[in-house]
Amino acid sequence: MNGRGAPKSERDPSQPRPPSEGWAYLSYMIGGMALYGFVGWLAARWTGWPVLFPIGMLVGLASAIALIIFRVTRS
Amino acid sequence: MSDGSVMTTASGCHIFSGCGYPAPSISDFYFKPIFTVGGIAITKPVVLAVLAAVIILTFFYVAFRKPKLVPRGTQNLGELGVLFVRDQILRQQLGRKGDKYLPFIVAIFFFVWIMNLFSLIPLIQFPATSKIAFPAGLALVVWVTYITIGIRAKGPIGYFKRMAVPEGAPWWILPLLAPVELFSNILVRPFTLAIRLFANMLSGHLLLLVFGLASWYLFSLSIGLLFSVTSFLLTIILTGLEVLITALQAFIFATLTSFYIADALETSH
Numbered sequence: 001m002n003g004r005g006a007p008k009s010e011r012d013p014s015q016p017r018p019p020s021e022g023w024a025y026l027s028y029m030i031g032g033m034a035l036y037g038f039v040g041w042l043a044a045r046w047t048g049w050p051v052l053f054p055i056g057m058l059v060g061l062a063s064a065i066a067l068i069i070f071r072v073t074r075s
Numbered sequence: 076m077s078d079g080s081v082m083t084t085a086s087g088c089h090i091f092s093g094c095g096y097p098a099p100s101i102s103d104f105y106f107k108p109i110f111t112v113g114g115i116a117i118t119k120p121v122v123l124a125v126l127a128a129v130i131i132l133t134f135f136y137v138a139f140r141k142p143k144l145v146p147r148g149t150q151n152l153g154e155l156g157v158l159f160v161r162d163q164i165l166r167q168q169l170g171r172k173g174d175k176y177l178p179f180i181v182a183i184f185f186f187v188w189i190m191n192l193f194s195l196i197p198l199i200q201f202p203a204t205s206k207i208a209f210p211a212g213l214a215l216v217v218w219v220t221y222i223t224i225g226i227r228a229k230g231p232i233g234y235f236k237r238m239a240v241p242e243g244a245p246w247w248i249l250p251l252l253a254p255v256e257l258f259s260n261i262l263v264r265p266f267t268l269a270i271r272l273f274a275n276m277l278s279g280h281l282l283l284l285v286f287g288l289a290s291w292y293l294f295s296l297s298i299g300l301l302f303s304v305t306s307f308l309l310t311i312i313l314t315g316l317e318v319l320i321t322a323l324q325a326f327i328f329a330t331l332t333s334f335y336i337a338d339a340l341e342t343s344h
Contacts, residue, residue: 020168020334023327024259027267031259063255066248067241074243 036060225339
């Protein structure tokens with residue numbers, strides 16, 4: 001069960017996480033919103049319910065936050 | 076300095092002379108071809124990129140042509156640079172096992188840094204990295220590299236499983252989270268890598284242009300002089316900031332590259 005940023009054996013837990021961790025969180029936020037926002041937009045076009053677009057973005061945001069929480073608590 | 080319209084309209088253009096502020100724009104990032112080779116127009120940014128490569132190759136060739144046990148002169152400086160990249164960037168992410176990627180990271184770091192630094196060299200004063208093509212090309216190289224390393228380390232299925240399945244997540248939420256994980260690992264990463272560098276260098280260059288032009292434009296024997304001096308002071312302060320940013324952006328680019336390689340290599344959970 002290694003941390004993602006660096007192999008656990010080489011990372012001192014008392015040290016702060018490397019800056020690359022922060023960029024990974026940012027890419028989750030962008031990725032989640034872009035991906036599910038796009039899915040929501042497609043669904044909105046298809047069904048004719050425009051509310052599906054913002055719902056998709058919120059789902060993406062929620063998944064991104066969930067991913068970050070799992071990542072932080074497990075590493 | 077660009078050969079856009081701004082510089083020509085700006086000469087002799089001051090406040091209260093019936094002349095509007097010649098605001099810098101995106102046109103200052105487009106250059107007339109210097110010459111053409113086989114139908115390909117060679118512009119200033121291309122020349123700068125080649126120049127950066129030549130500078131780096133020459134420097135490291137001179138530095139390590141006859142390496143001595145006790146380094147002197149250029150070799151000292153070269154070792155300082157390589158050791159900085161190894162200890163502050165590569166080993167922070169990969170540990171000692173990452174040393175075989177040192178040439179790649181050193182090349183990335185110095186290439187980006189020198190191209191950024193052109194922003195501040197008098198008479199050149201243009202960061203090649205503020206043209207999206209260069210960060211995008213570099214990000215593509217990084218992208219192909221870390222995916223290849225990942226596939227070679229774990230096989231295609233193992234690697235994409237690792238890219239798609241977030242660790243620590245319960246199985247029932249995976250259908251929702253796996254697409255986000257895959258999307259952000261495969262597509263968002265190279266995209267943000269390129270955009271971050273490009274946008275930072277573009278905005279930095281634009282800021283210097285705005286205040287540099289303003290200190291010229293506002294210069295007149297009136298209250299404008301006060302604004303001109305303020306603008307000039309800001310130009311100097313922002314130039315100092317840009318010195319920091321050129322190095323910082325190269326550092327971040329190289330750090331993230333080694334992080335992506337580390338992530339691709341890491342043993343599965």
